[in-house]
Amino acid sequence: MIAFNKYYNQFNILSLSLVVISLLFLIFKGLNFGIDFKGGILIELRSTDSKVNVSSLRDKFNQMDLGDVSVKKFGNETDYLIKFENKDNKKNIIEDVKKSLDKSFGNNIDFRRVENVGPKVSAELLKSGIIAISVALALMLIYIWIRFEWQFSLGAICALFHDVIVTLGLFSLLGLEINLSIIAAVLTIVGYSMNDTVVIFDRVRENLRKYADIKIFELTNISINETLSRTLITSITTLLALVSIFIFGGEILKGFSLAMIFGVIFGTYSSIYIANTILVRLNVSQKTILKDEEKN
């Protein structure tokens, strides 16, 4: 048996500082919102012309007077991702850009993907993304509240917030883009983290009934160990699937799978070291669940 409970304090301090650091990053550095939430234009283009490279493209775009333009390589040697704001809300801006590029590079440029999100739509998408995550958290809260005693709910919710905040903090730190698919990833992380926590809690509650004389400090450790192989195997298979998406699934899914990979790792960690330690700190005992059962 591994003595997970030996390090409860140390890891609590670590988690707390991770959350604080993440919050500081989120407040002071903020998130790198993609055009879905910020509005603007994204063009993914491919060109086999050797004249086309990041700096020549950047020069060309700067001449077009579009304001801040970001030009990046995207996966392949021949693919580029260009993003800019459409400040004046010009109507045919994409066609104008295309014409202007064709003029300087010959007709060697292929627009593989174009996205143009107006300011109104991006504001709505951001709002509905925030609502979606809030509703998800609220639903999980209600679910776990129905399923368990309040001490357990608090533990699960703390773990959940930890995972979401630290994942977003990491995205802020690394400057990775937040777009619609990241919202989907965060929601899936919420589901996954909850799932992991609930499996351990289920065992804790079972053991509370089984062993009348073991204190919660020991009991959580027994429960973690009993479910450990399941926790690891599921995390590993999920990570195998996610790593496969990250490496082979193409550029578009990179951000999504990366967020999920972070989330699964944090989720696994938090269900052991946050959810359980809350039970210990709240002094959950055999009485806690007995009281609840008498009431019913």
Added chain:
Amino acid sequence: MLYFSKLKIICILVVSLFLILIASSNLFKFDNIFLKRNINLGLDLQGGSYLLLEIDNKPVIEQKLQNLTITIRNYFKEKNIKLVNFKLQNEKVLFKVNENDKQTVLDVFNDEESEINPYYQRFKSHQLEIDEENNFLSVKFSKQGLVKLKTSSQEQALEIVRRRIDEVGTNEPNILRRGNDRILVELPGLDDPMRIKTLLGKTANLTFRFVSNNNEDSFGNEKLDYEDEEGSEFVSKRIILSGDNLLDAQPRMDSETNETVVTFNLDRVGAKRFGKATSTGIGRQLAIILDGKIISAPVIQDTIASGSGQITGGFTFQSATDLALLLRSGALPAPLNIIEERTVGPDLGQDSIDAGIIALIIGFVLVIFFIIVKYRIFGVITNVALIINLLLLVGVLTLFEATLTLPGIAGIILTVGMAVDANVLIFERIREELKNEKNRLIAFDSGYSKSRTAILDANITTLLAAIILFFMGSGPIKGFSITLGVGIFTTLFSVYFIARLLTVLYISKNKNKEIII
């Protein structure tokens, strides 16, 4: 938990085989109508354009209020109440009335059976709201009135948009309303939406009006620019003909001048008016105006009584074709703005499919390999269930003809990773039970029943996330939530029916041998 009746086994087999057969219809072509189903590919996989259009209702509201001014004035004139100082401002009609009549006017508007302010009987809210504003009375559309107005202009716009897109002839366009002032257009397979965007960007309000002799911006005149050339003309505000009078319009090559023109035919009323205008106006210039810009202003040479004519204006064949198309399909009630556009080229779509399939295969192989190493014979059972799970998932998606997107493929791969969770929970539990329980059947049985709540919890939490995504998400994200959500059900089915059946068969065959999980 271990007993399967014959009937149950048959049901499981029938359901599985049925879904697998449906799934296979993606690969083979069946003649049977029921089996002729396919998973639809989302725009991000097959390539295509997604356009979200917003109707700019401001001109419509102003036009309606303009008409309303006349109605109100005439209505009260009959009642010998004089309304003065009419103004149109901030989507409100303002006017003055003397103090004695003020209450009468207010009462007329607030009357439940008001003649000029309808809707109350039906919606318990009037079409218009009246208020007092520093000496003026102000009338504006109520919330209900605005909703009705927007819905009706959306309906008209939807029809016109559909006609225009049908005329261009893209395959299987999807045109849907969103809210009460937006229209969503999905154009699969279209990688350059420029032409459609140009066509939808035009209101196509066509009018024929005389060029005025009077060169000033007076009440009956306005100054309009030419569409292509420099310069402008003063044009009368009186409309001789409008696009509504058009029966047909076609691009033609004029054999005399070798110029591309648009010919048109007028309806009876239009033909009559056109005949009259061309007979009285010989020698005058008749301006042909589209969306406030003059296309051309030819001098009338002769009376045209036939009800057909042609528009010149230095067209290319393409622009003449587009103008004819716009005229045939009619004018939009209000201008449309494109507020969101997402276009994916077909080759990027294909690349995404390829990448998604490779990721799926590799993820699948990794998981299968890991599970076999970990659980041996029960790993094989898990993997068989996993493969069937995947086929069932594809089967259900095909049955409902769901739309598969790139995040949707990610959802399938994620399902593969998470699907083994339930079997792992069960097998780990059985392992524990085997330590204390001599009777293997009882150990297996309690392994299944004791792990059940945890499995349900795990799947319900994920399902909750998927449901929220389904309702909140758009396009590709919706595709993810669908595969994730459906994956939960097929996973539960494959774990509790397929894997359990195989487990039962295995332990009843090896009753006397040692069983190691």
